[in-house]
Amino acid sequence: MSPVQVVRRIGFYVFVALVTAFFALPMLWLVTAPFTRNPTLSVSWPDFTLGNFKHLTDDPNALPSLYNSAVLSLWTMLITVAAAALAAYALSRVRVPGRDGILYLLLLLSSVITGTSAMVPIFQLMFKLHLLDKDIGVILVMTGGLLPAAIFILKDFMDTMPKSYEESARVFGANSFQVLGHVVLPNVRPGLATIAVWAMVNVWGNFLMPFLLYRTPEKQPAAVTLNNFYTEGGQPNLALISTFSLLYSIPVVIMFLFVSRRYGFRFHGGIKA
Amino acid sequence: MAHQTAQRSLAGDVPGGGDRRQGLAFVVPALLLVTVFLILPALWTLYLGLTDYRLTGVQAAHPKVVGTANYTHALGDKDFRDALGRTLLFVLGSAIIGQNVLGFLLAWTLRSARRWARALVETLVLLAWILPGVVVAWLWIAFLKDQGGTLNAILHTPGRDWWFDHPMGSLIVFNVWRGTAFSMMLFTAALSSVPPSQLESARLAGASGWQQLRDVVLPGIRGHILTNTLLISLWTFNDFTPYLITKGEPHGASAVLPVYIYLTALPGERLGFASAISLIMLVINLLLALAYIRILRRRA
Numbered sequence: 223m224s225p226v227q228v229v230r231r232i233g234f235y236v237f238v239a240l241v242t243a244f245f246a247l248p249m250l251w252l253v254t255a256p257f258t259r260n261p262t263l264s265v266s267w268p269d270f271t272l273g274n275f276k277h278l279t280d281d282p283n284a285l286p287s288l289y290n291s292a293v294l295s296l297w298t299m300l301i302t303v304a305a306a307a308l309a310a311y312a313l314s315r316v317r318v319p320g321r322d323g324i325l326y327l328l329l330l331l332s333s334v335i336t337g338t339s340a341m342v343p344i345f346q347l348m349f350k351l352h353l354l355d356k357d358i359g360v361i362l363v364m365t366g367g368l369l370p371a372a373i374f375i376l377k378d379f380m381d382t383m384p385k386s387y388e389e390s391a392r393v394f395g396a397n398s399f400q401v402l403g404h405v406v407l408p409n410v411r412p413g414l415a416t417i418a419v420w421a422m423v424n425v426w427g428n429f430l431m432p433f434l435l436y437r438t439p440e441k442q443p444a445a446v447t448l449n450n451f452y453t454e455g456g457q458p459n460l461a462l463i464s465t466f467s468l469l470y471s472i473p474v475v476i477m478f479l480f481v482s483r484r485y486g487f488r489f490h491g492g493i494k495a
Numbered sequence: 496m497a498h499q500t501a502q503r504s505l506a507g508d509v510p511g512g513g514d515r516r517q518g519l520a521f522v523v524p525a526l527l528l529v530t531v532f533l534i535l536p537a538l539w540t541l542y543l544g545l546t547d548y549r550l551t552g553v554q555a556a557h558p559k560v561v562g563t564a565n566y567t568h569a570l571g572d573k574d575f576r577d578a579l580g581r582t583l584l585f586v587l588g589s590a591i592i593g594q595n596v597l598g599f600l601l602a603w604t605l606r607s608a609r610r611w612a613r614a615l616v617e618t619l620v621l622l623a624w625i626l627p628g629v630v631v632a633w634l635w636i637a638f639l640k641d642q643g644g645t646l647n648a649i650l651h652t653p654g655r656d657w658w659f660d661h662p663m664g665s666l667i668v669f670n671v672w673r674g675t676a677f678s679m680m681l682f683t684a685a686l687s688s689v690p691p692s693q694l695e696s697a698r699l700a701g702a703s704g705w706q707q708l709r710d711v712v713l714p715g716i717r718g719h720i721l722t723n724t725l726l727i728s729l730w731t732f733n734d735f736t737p738y739l740i741t742k743g744e745p746h747g748a749s750a751v752l753p754v755y756i757y758l759t760a761l762p763g764e765r766l767g768f769a770s771a772i773s774l775i776m777l778v779i780n781l782l783l784a785l786a787y788i789r790i791l792r793r794r795a
Contacts, residue, residue: 333784342543
């Protein structure tokens with residue numbers, strides 16, 4: 223190796239080491255604190271105790287809030303996938319005037335009308351519809367936000383499917399619903415899985431909407447509950463916060479691994495997937 | 496031709512115009528949900544911003560239309576302008592410069608890296624991106640706080656509260672950490688689309704690594720850079736995570752626009768005024784998104 227190459231190699235390893243440190247250091251706390259007795263904000267060698275998990279099960283809101291998150295995620299996912307599949311199929315197969323324009327407009331609106339810029343009217347709307355503090359309120363708001371991108375992705379998958387498949391089903395007298403259910407959907411399974419996981423991860427991690435729309439602590443999902451653990455002295459209860467953070471993060475990591483293993487990463491017009 | 500077969504296939508046994516009606520029926524549920532829960536709130540912002548609506552009191556029951564008073568008030572309001580300025584700093588520092596540059600550097604250097612190094616770095620960068628916002632907020636509180644913060648332990652600066660001393664600087668570093676994954680992935684995909692033959696001929700012509708980068712690679716992925724910049728700007732502009740870390744403290748010094756809107760609307764109970772600010776935010780979002788679509792159109 224020439225001196226230049228040696229310097230380059232060293233430079234490369236220094237860069238990799240710095241980047242690794244930058245990204246890994248803030249995460250250390252998530253793996254040490256849950257297994258440490260009376261953890262503080264500092265990272266220290268854990269005592270490998272499971273006591274914090276025991277305390278977490280004693281907390282009245284902790285585990286139920288994970289269940290609430292699962293319910294919200296599943297319902298939002300189901301409604302999003304169902305409505306998106308129907309709409310994407312129709313938009314992919316029927317010539318509606320200005321179809322692409324409508325689709326782009328919806329996608330535009332869903333990226334422009336974000337939770338933060340529309341939180342005031344959303345709060346208002348749910349108040350007027352008497353949907354504050356109700357699961358269905360949060361589910362519908364989240365679904366409305368996720369649908370445009372979901373339709374867009376799914377239509378992409380359906381466009382690439384040969385139409386001859388459906389035509390042969392027609393020959394045997396299948397109606398539109400049968401064609402959709404037995405021919406189209408099985409063929410776009412990767413697309414369905416993508417938007418299903420994407421919707422669930424989005425809802426599971428969303429803080430703002432449930433934070434705005436729920437009033438009763440028992441109904442709140444994990445994202446909100448995580449900020450409600452206090453000690454008797456009124457300080458944040460770091461033992462519960464760190465342990466709960468770990469439990470709450472695991473499903474996201476698993477879903478992510480599932481998608482990237484099974485279907486690989488695909489870019490869909492810049493949509494976080 | 497393709498369209499004709501398509502029409503026939505959805506029409507099924509209903510001859511004539513049944514296809515369009517059925518197609519419409521398929522679209523209705525999605526359209527209804529989007530209209531009520533996405534488009535209606537945006538229109539409502541328009542109306543609310545023209546009123547003096549408050550959460551409690553007389554204005555709650557009978558909001559008065561005050562015209563453009565909220566907008567002129569907002570544009571002249573020091574708190575609002577400060578929040579807007581902080582947000583622009585946040586977007587510029589953490590997204591346009593931070594995520595863009597670090598994302599590109601990662602994509603560029605990892606291209607030729609050993610497999611294990613690449614897998615290690617990519618996994619960590621992606622993990623920072625996929626963890627829920629509330630969790631990363633706590634991780635960064637723990638990382639930068641005064642009592643036992645990890646950074647202080649490394650730098651031997653005990654008792655230093657970075658979130659208090661440098662709220663915006665800390666937020667920018669945090670958001671680079673949080674969002675670089677997207678830029679890295681987009682640039683990795685972009686770099687693989689640069690033809691190796693072009694790089695090869697540049698190398699044969701005696702171009703150094705930097706010259707290859709400047710004259711061959713960067714012009715080749717200009718569209719990707721623009722796309723990436725617009726998307727990460729839009730996301731950073733709308734990010735609510737700063738609230739989870741600092742709640743806008745100390746004394747509003749870390750209140751970016753989303754946090755400012757929240758604090759004005761709910762704890763502050765001034766819904767009309769907050770709506771006016773929301774609309775300004777919607778307009779900025781719209782401009783960013785329209786620029787993005789223009790680029791997509793031109794590339795397609």
